[in-house]
Amino acid sequence: MRRGNAVLISIFMLLCNSFVPSVFSYQWPVEARILSVFGQWKGDDFFKGITLFSAASEVKPIEDGEIIFFHNESIEDGPLPYGLGSFIVIEHEKALRSIYGNFALSESVLEGKTYIGKTDSLGKAGLTGAAETSGVSLFVYDGEAKQFVNPFLLLPPFKDTTRPVIRNVQLESKDAFITLPTSNPIPKGNWDITAEIYDLSSAVTMFWPMGVYKVSLYFNGQELFTLTMDALKELEGKVRVYPSEGFSAEQVYKDAFRMRLKSVQLNPGVANLEIVARDFAGNERNQTFRFRVSD
């Protein structure tokens, strides 16, 4: 999907804020019990899709389409070993491709079915490849723009009222390290701001952090940084996130859920720092810090 298309879809979703499910032509492959989200840190790069928890329900395609590729996982010396386990790729209109992984393919797919309707089953949610729990992974790839697209932009809205978490906000310089809030004055100079920012999955009862959709940083009322997870595209050998400034995963993440926000020049006086995080369901959390900067 071109950036313009992604923006249009975002505007469309905002207009449909009442979220009438019938206006969405795409459907969830299984119930929307989300375990990992688009753009979060995975391994050593951005995660390009979403993971849905499901014990053993039928996996449905998000839309009608043509099966263009599938892989059935087995212990064999020969086929490529995929972390996606058993997976299937379906092409829809306008070169939009949906990829479903880490589940068990249906017999009809294995026997050569080529066209799949919205009511057809792709297989059963399960545990193949690098799956940590039973479920299915979903990726959406725009063949025209050659980029992975945030699947939440296409899928019907899902129920989630939990706001993201912002914690352990830190200022780092060459030789100092300060956790906010602090009542002590902070020496002037250049500081890197990092924070643990995550959303909690309601799909499972245990603590299961996931990434967030959008993060903004305001310094003295001025927007310094905004990151939005709409598309992932390769540029100069690295996968970069758009429509933000094309950050790579190393630029965005210090580790799994600690994000690098921005470097700021602190000058003597009073400083206000605000971090705003929004999850993929639209829940927002903001956290403000006020501190003194010394000479």
Add this chain to the structure above:
Amino acid sequence: MGFLLGDTVGYVTREGVLLYKEKVLHNAAVSDQGFINYSALPKNLLLKDPWGRFCTNVQVDGYPFIRRNRLFVLSQDGCRITEVSFQGEIKWERNFNQLITTVDAGTSHAVVGLLDGSFFVLKDTGDLLYQEQEREGIFHSVYCVSISANDRFIGIVLGIHPQRGILLERTVTGYRRLSSFELSSDYRRAIEGLVVYPPGIFFFEDPEGIRLIDANLSQPVPVSLEGKLNRISGPIADGIVTAWTHTKGRHVISGVNFYGKKVFFKSFSVEGPFCFKVWDSSFLIGILDQILYFEVKAG
């Protein structure tokens, strides 16, 4: 020679001595130089030698596989490939930001096929030597890439409606198409293929068995085989490749010459683990918990 038989990975000698064996965790990448037995969520890729002794730790996130005794790692999302030396050092890495569907390696070059119908020939440094993008048809994907041992010929199967088989030959600057045929097949999965040089023939999986193309043929030559094709390997003695097929409970190893004629076959009735591997001018067969060694002799 390394083998993967059911859930056992191991090594045997020509004399029938079992050097080592262990149980497969999730899957294993096996080469003549060593193997990596890895779990479904590999955190550490431990390379061991044929005696099961630890050699090195491969510090790459993903899943290892071997092509022509070269070690590669495919990232967890299937979009990035890394070549690693058997000393554990990263030689090169390339992120395509889309699914890699098939990979093969020659002595120096590696060929990578992608889901969008493009394929890339990479030098041993990972630098791009040649690339093509399929534009014919409605749906594009690459289903098979194969490169000859000396990197001179490349065989490709790609596309849907039509599916096409292509043979390319090395030029001074890259590769050129020697022949290209519309195929009757309609595969939607990675298929088996093997390019043999000399003389420069591309054998690949076909609904009837296998099919072969070279620069001089006006049409691909079909070779009818019984059952589903598992592997095309070789060449072994006197210009013969082998095809391993199976139907329920029956595995068949067929020898096919460079004219598409079947010159021998051996059949094995077995319910359970089975493996087949070509070893110079001989082959090795694993049945249940036994390894058998066969030599192929002319006449």
